[in-house]
Amino acid sequence: MQTIICTSGHIDHGKTSLVKALTGTNTDSLPEEKSKLMTIDLGFAFLNEKITIIDVPGHEKFIKNMAAGANSVNLVLLAIAADDGIMPQTLEHLNIISHYGIKKCIIAITKKDKVDDVLLEANYKKIKKMLDEYSFEKLLIVKTSINDPSSIKKLKDAIILESLVNEKKIDRGFFSYP
Numbered sequence: 417m418q419t420i421i422c423t424s425g426h427i428d429h430g431k432t433s434l435v436k437a438l439t440g441t442n443t444d445s446l447p448e449e450k451s452k453l454m455t456i457d458l459g460f461a462f463l464n465e466k467i468t469i470i471d472v473p474g475h476e477k478f479i480k481n482m483a484a485g486a487n488s489v490n491l492v493l494l495a496i497a498a499d500d501g502i503m504p505q506t507l508e509h510l511n512i513i514s515h516y517g518i519k520k521c522i523i524a525i526t527k528k529d530k531v532d533d534v535l536l537e538a539n540y541k542k543i544k545k546m547l548d549e550y551s552f553e554k555l556l557i558v559k560t561s562i563n564d565p566s567s568i569k570k571l572k573d574a575i576i577l578e579s580l581v582n583e584k585k586i587d588r589g590f591f592s593y594p
Contacts, residue, residue, distance in 0.1 A: 419579035425495035430526035
């Protein structure tokens, strides 16, 4: 069974860079996205033959595109930058995720190489506390940097492991994506 993952998170928290580090695919394909260094429309990448990642915009101006990408997914990959921490759009995205009833979430604390260990740990604790307000069945937090291959491998392994759990669900025999 195909596992569909949707990225989520505030603009500039590294969603597209994270997808590129995981898959080798730059999901920003529009010329405007490349010139502005900002995701505008949905982008698609494949972690492997059974895992699809939908990269969504993080800017509030494109929240409708984010909501379209968050529909019918098995798992959310929420990026929260270590140097910014929780931002207003982080909460908006979490509310959209909750509204859609998505129960599995992996948090990638991105840009861990941009902060010292004290700030990284402080943001980790704030994120854990914030997540207590949401009812995820499965929740994992991974500290990452696109410049640290071992952290990307740890994140990739967590995604693959979760997709194996999803694989055991009954296959309806058809693919439907609104």
